[in-house]
Amino acid sequence: MAESPAGESRAYYDNHDSDYERRAVVFSADDLRRAQVRIAHEIVERNHGATDVVLVGLHDRGPEIAHRLAGAIASFEGVQVPVGTLDVAFYRDDIGIRSVRPLGPTEVPVDVTGKIVVLIDDVLFTGRTIRAGLDALTELGRPQAIQLAVLIDRGHRELPIRADFVGKNLPTKISEDVRVRLRETDGSEDTIELWGPK
Amino acid sequence: MKHLLSISDLERSSIEAILDGAEHMASVLGREIPKVPALRGKTVANLFYEDSTRTRLSFETAAKRLSADTMTFTVTSSSVKKGESLLDTVKTIEAMGIDALVVRHSAAGAPHRIAGWVDASVVNAGDGRHEHPTQALLDAFTLRRHRGPSLDGARIAVVGDVRNSRVARSGIECWTRLGAQVLVVGPPTLMPENLDGWPVTVHSNLDDVLGEIDVAYILRVQQERLGPAILPSLREYYTRYGLTAQRAEQMKPDALVMHPGPMIRGPEIATEVADGPRSLIREQVSNGIAVRMAVLWELIGSGGIL
Numbered sequence: 452m453a454e455s456p457a458g459e460s461r462a463y464y465d466n467h468d469s470d471y472e473r474r475a476v477v478f479s480a481d482d483l484r485r486a487q488v489r490i491a492h493e494i495v496e497r498n499h500g501a502t503d504v505v506l507v508g509l510h511d512r513g514p515e516i517a518h519r520l521a522g523a524i525a526s527f528e529g530v531q532v533p534v535g536t537l538d539v540a541f542y543r544d545d546i547g548i549r550s551v552r553p554l555g556p557t558e559v560p561v562d563v564t565g566k567i568v569v570l571i572d573d574v575l576f577t578g579r580t581i582r583a584g585l586d587a588l589t590e591l592g593r594p595q596a597i598q599l600a601v602l603i604d605r606g607h608r609e610l611p612i613r614a615d616f617v618g619k620n621l622p623t624k625i626s627e628d629v630r631v632r633l634r635e636t637d638g639s640e641d642t643i644e645l646w647g648p649k
Numbered sequence: 650m651k652h653l654l655s656i657s658d659l660e661r662s663s664i665e666a667i668l669d670g671a672e673h674m675a676s677v678l679g680r681e682i683p684k685v686p687a688l689r690g691k692t693v694a695n696l697f698y699e700d701s702t703r704t705r706l707s708f709e710t711a712a713k714r715l716s717a718d719t720m721t722f723t724v725t726s727s728s729v730k731k732g733e734s735l736l737d738t739v740k741t742i743e744a745m746g747i748d749a750l751v752v753r754h755s756a757a758g759a760p761h762r763i764a765g766w767v768d769a770s771v772v773n774a775g776d777g778r779h780e781h782p783t784q785a786l787l788d789a790f791t792l793r794r795h796r797g798p799s800l801d802g803a804r805i806a807v808v809g810d811v812r813n814s815r816v817a818r819s820g821i822e823c824w825t826r827l828g829a830q831v832l833v834v835g836p837p838t839l840m841p842e843n844l845d846g847w848p849v850t851v852h853s854n855l856d857d858v859l860g861e862i863d864v865a866y867i868l869r870v871q872q873e874r875l876g877p878a879i880l881p882s883l884r885e886y887y888t889r890y891g892l893t894a895q896r897a898e899q900m901k902p903d904a905l906v907m908h909p910g911p912m913i914r915g916p917e918i919a920t921e922v923a924d925g926p927r928s929l930i931r932e933q934v935s936n937g938i939a940v941r942m943a944v945l946w947e948l949i950g951s952g953g954i955l
Binding site: 538540541542546547548549550551552553556557586590591 | 670673676677680681682685686687688715946949950951952
């Protein structure tokens with residue numbers, strides 16, 4: 452999920468819209484499509500094919516991106532990779548510090564033991580969501596390897612976590628907000644924008 | 650939400666949010682490792698001044714599935730027998746460092762009093778004849794799983810000792826808020842003295858309503874709360890209100906049977922009905938864990954969304 456210093460994803464955007472302004476369009480719909488296709492190729496290249504690969508998207512928006520990547524892999528590699536979804540709310544380390552709620556079901560259709568699991572999220576920020584995702588995932592089995600794919604790496608890591616596949620490295624200020632909108636989740640054209648305080 | 654004391658404190662949307670949360674919990678319970686670290690480091694104390702096995706075990710299991718520590722304080726093994734007051738007992742438990750206190754007491758309103766004394770969150774696990782909100786929520790959750798997303802239009806007959814039943818009181822509040830219609834069925838002596846403002850219709854003949862209801866919710870006859878003047882003959886009561894196999898056949902083909910337990914097989918509900926295809930009784934018990942997990946998470950985990 453897109454993290455922000457003070458709160459979570461969409462509710463946070465709405466509460467602050469009057470104080471925030473758009474600073475840049477990071478990805479247009481076409482940019483995003485190209486980045487997704489490239490990431491899909493990189494996943495297959497790195498893993499010498501897609502036979503043992505499972506894509507697991509983190510709520511929210513991760514599952515939709517995972518399905519898009521799986522569609523791309525199917526189109527050029529001819530392999531339908533399994534897609535799962537993971538909710539990390541109950542594994543977060545900020546329970547009790549800010550409001551946390553489950554965002555969707557955890558459903559991984561295959562046994563992940565021995566598989567190469569690629570975790571997928573929209574924005575990589577502090578790394579805390581991914582840390583929680585690693586815990587949630589390892590309760591489901593023991594993958595051969597876990598990799599990470601994100602559309603945007605905005606920096607400001609607080610944990611020793613890095614992404615294996617990145618759509619774009621975007622230097623940001625901590626007060627700024629990376630806002631991802633997808634057709635499937637937000638009902639608008641795909642865009643990724645950088646917003647900051649006025 | 651700080652405490653769960655009474656269904657009447659909850660809006661429909663809050664009830665639905667808890668039931669949605671319980672769906673997440675049910676999915677946790679379905680995993681190979683049915684446990685998450687959500688409430689690690691939190692402590693849930695069960696304070697039971699009245700006999701209970703299933704509710705206490707259900708809360709204890711719910712807390713453990715969320716990785717909370719639990720302690721249980723029952724009246725039979727406690728200093729209450731030595732004369733300690735409720736206030737002192739509660740303050741003593743609080744001094745041990747707790748985040749939530751699950752309270753069952755024979756006096757109506759006891760959990761409300763306790764909520765005023767402590768910083769911890771208080772969950773009412775049954776107070777006298779007053780309320781039993783988590784039972785109402787787990788019943789709603791069980792029904793919702795069978796009927797789709799809402800209880801809108803469901804006709805639920807609550808059969809038996811409505812007057813003394815905290816399950817009935819909380820259930821009626823909860824299910825009608827979710828859109829159900831509730832019928833209360835039983836002899837006049839077991840109906841509440843004053844039904845003004847209750848969103849229910851009252852019936853004294855079970856056979857008259859069997860064909861039109863979607864759910865028969867059978868209450869236990871609480872002999873410990875009844876005197877001979879109120880219920881002179883238990884046998885006569887069961888003849889008129891026991892859910893026999895013949896009566897179950899009069900129900901609509903898809904009508905369901907529920908019971909909050911502990912049930913008295915035979916006179917109260919026939920074994921072939923209790924174990925039959927209409928019965929949700931076992932599901933009620935397993936869903937109780939998911940719903941209580943959702944309540945504990947809401948009170949001491951989520952950071953206050955409701």
